[in-house]
Amino acid sequence: MYILFWFRKSEAKEEVMLRKQYPDYDTLGNICCKVTLEGESVQMGYVHIECRKSVWDAEQQRIIGSDAKIRNHNKRLDEVRIKIERIFSLLQIEFEYVSADMVKDYVTEKKMFRYTITQLCTEYFKDRQLDVKNKLIVQATVDVQENYSRNFLNYLEQEKLLKRPPRSFDETILSGFKTYLLDTNNFSYPHTYKHLVWFKSLFKHSLDKKRIKVNPVEECGIGSDNTKPDTTHLTVEQLSKLACFDFYDLAKRGFITEQTAKKCDLERDAFVFNCFSGMHHCDYTNKAFRIEKYRVDTFLKGSRQKTEKEFMVKLLEPALHVLSKYGGEIKNLPVKSNQKRNDTLKQIAVLVGIPVVISTKIARKTFTDIALNELMMEIKDVVACLGLKNDRYLEHYGRIREKRLAVKMSMSWNDIMKSA
CATH class of the missing domain: 1.10.443.10 (Intergrase catalytic core)
Structure with a gap:
């Protein structure tokens, strides 16, 4: 699969007139995206970036410059590329044959994936790694959350719940996970509570990213961590x-x-x-x-x-x-x-x-x-x-x-x- 970003001149009357009047006019335009797969090309549409032709580097697929606005534009291009590549990878797992039109349908959300709970976790941590790269969170935070995820998937595997669709997850699964951590693993309540907070954030994040249509555990309560902080120290x-x-x-x-x-x-x-x-x-x-x-x-x-x-x-x-x-x-x-x-x-x-x-x-x-x-x-x-x-x-x-x-x-x- 090949992803191409390209500059498309603005068709606004003022821009068309200025181009005709001044041959060297630095026209305004929009950045568009095109995907080519096995010789088949499809226009993905605009990526909501407007710039002058002189600052578009077609070879590097970047906007030239270093101010905050341009950095955000180039970041947006990276995000679009990553999204398309990730969806293409998921389609390859899901289907025997993947066309350029299929990629467009899923990227533009005309069609939605039926994610498994394992895939939701995988995609969640891909997003978290991007947050680390952008210095929104530190790697240590992701490492802790990955440990929560492992314990969660181990519980689902033990209970033979891994194949259940995420939309069917409810308070019963949340309660079972809590019991599994407290009784089977002998975790402390504060440590268990952090697992449950992550469990809910996984579904909220998945809904925000439109990987699921509804959040089935949004109304599920997890109580509160009312334990007294442990301030044990040496005299x-x-x-x-x-x-x-x-x-x-x-x-x-x-x-x-x-x-x-x-x-x-x-x-x-x-x-x-x-x-x-x-x-x-x-x-x-x-x-x-x-x-x-x-x-x-x-x-x-x-x-x-x-x-x-x-x-x-x-x-x-x-x-x-x-x-x-x-x-x-x-x-x-x-x-x-x-x-x-x-x-x-x-x-x-x-x-x-x-x-x-x-x-x-x-x-x-x-x-x-x-x-x-x-x-x-x-x-x-x-x-x-x-x-x-x-x-x-x-x-x-x-x-x-x-x-x-x-x-x-x-x-x-x-x-x-x-x-x-």
């Missing part, structure tokens, strides 16, 4: 004990091997560093951050992978000690996958005697608690350190404790009366 005493713990002493006394001591020492350092930097595990692992001096202080600065928001934080002594231990070089800081790191951190908690199931998330929450309740930092400043877009989700990282309020509300009623 100052626990963090201090962990930072100073000597794993090699345990090895000398025969409690653990030298290899285990080395592994725990490395992972403890990475964890402690993040307790004072507040970084997410993926940002720490990518090492897309830098160390800068400001007067006598040392700052860590970077950009969050998920939100693309800048963050910065002043490093306190324990973090500086860890950095110094690895030659003051970011590249030398120990790195391991999230799962392997969490496995080791659980072992560390037992060895050190800390009654908390430690994970990489606990480091970020510990930083938040220290910032709010020990350093008494303002909420907007903590948001800046964490690289959040706003304070909406700060409650998932930390909460205001009595210690902060005792300091903030240090005046007695007598003090208030005196000042009045």
Whole structure:
């Protein structure tokens, strides 16, 4: 199949007159699309782009220029091409023979596909990848949603529901998927709730893209995630004990091997560093951050992978000690996958005697608690350190404790009366 975009002169009276009057007139026109398949050509029609003939590059199939309007026009051309190619691919799967006229009928939505639920998921993630390319979302978001999709399709396969048409999906399937996640997979309610939100967004998106005629689950309720945010963190005493713990002493006394001591020492350092930097595990692992001096202080600065928001934080002594231990070089800081790191951190908690199931998330929450309740930092400043877009989700990282309020509300009623 060959897709051609071409310039068609405007037939408006004024344009026709100007072309006759001035042979070199830069006429106005519209970009049209034509599809050729096995020697058969069909006009797809206008793509709703108007431009001057001088800026149309027929060879490159692009509009020349770099301003915002032209970028949007060229983006539109890419979208049309992608749409035609995707529909052609689906038609090849659906039919033994595909003609140019068939492609036009489906592209112009004169005819509609009968998508399977698997195809809806596939098309959904093709759209999500385009969003990543256009920097509307990050790849990490798509990766999480793909995991939701896998669990959803596994449930449908187990229940022999994969061949059911999407229009027949109802609250029974939604409820069954919820039970499957909670009971069979032992997922937490918040994690299950996120699956259900994605389930509904899949059908809404499919309706918006006209892959289905109606949204059968639009009125299906999924409740709300009323669970209290988990702000588990290490206390100052626990963090201090962990930072100073000597794993090699345990090895000398025969409690653990030298290899285990080395592994725990490395992972403890990475964890402690993040307790004072507040970084997410993926940002720490990518090492897309830098160390800068400001007067006598040392700052860590970077950009969050998920939100693309800048963050910065002043490093306190324990973090500086860890950095110094690895030659003051970011590249030398120990790195391991999230799962392997969490496995080791659980072992560390037992060895050190800390009654908390430690994970990489606990480091970020510990930083938040220290910032709010020990350093008494303002909420907007903590948001800046964490690289959040706003304070909406700060409650998932930390909460205001009595210690902060005792300091903030240090005046007695007598003090208030005196000042009045």
